[in-house]
């Protein structure tokens with residue numbers, strides 16, 4: 463049975479400005495608030511680990527952390543691509559990357575140390591892992607992706623929310639931002655395949671550099 467919120471979600475399909483429509487929808491805003499709280503929980507957990515590492519091991523396992531909520535337009539696009547109706551339930555049941563945290567580490571080893579420490583916390587449940595570092599994508603993309611469930615405590619309920627946590631090194635992040643540009647400019651390029659080949663070479667070189675620098679760090683320690 464369709465709820466009122468689901469029906470108003472249908473309005474989006476015919477709207478020229480889904481961002482504006484969605485911003486006026488309280489149930490949607492409530493859901494987004496929950497995802498934002500989940501982001502804060504994960505960010506705090508990671509910052510606590512960083513703080514402890516700085517004191518105990520005299521190093522920071524991550525350099526920076528970025529949190530983002532998926533934009534309404536991208537949510538609608540992704541649901542359409544999946545061929546499901548645009549409803550709040552479908553957002554929660556079909557999309558696991560509404561809340562996204564990107565953790566940028568200096569060294570590949572730190573990615574695994576940090577992700578394991580996060581994963582073993584007793585209020586966290588890892589529901590999916592994609593290791594694009596041990597198994598890079600054919601284009602050279604490297605990152606470790608975890609989908610985790612984290613509880614948030616509101617005034618009258620506890621909710622379990624999904625968060626996508628992407629771990630990558632500074633070099634992997636630098637590469638991914640350039641690759642992202644290729645994705646959007648592809649149609650206007652004469653030879654996108656040549657750029658893709660060059661990017662793949664860069665991905666392999668920077669991965670080699672990541673591991674070489676890690677070896678040096680380990681020798682220094």
Ligand code: 0O2
Pocket residue numbers: 559562592599601603607637638639641642
């Ligand atoms: P945005 O704007 O970054 O969020 P799924 O989310 O599981 O339905 P998929 O593609 O199987 O879809 O998930 P996957 O492989 O885990 O990738 C999800 C996210 O990883 C992407 O989000 C990107 O952020 C990043 N990513 C994956 N592959 C690549 C790549 O080849 N290059 C770059 N630069 N980033 C990549 P979105 O939704 O695409 O975009």
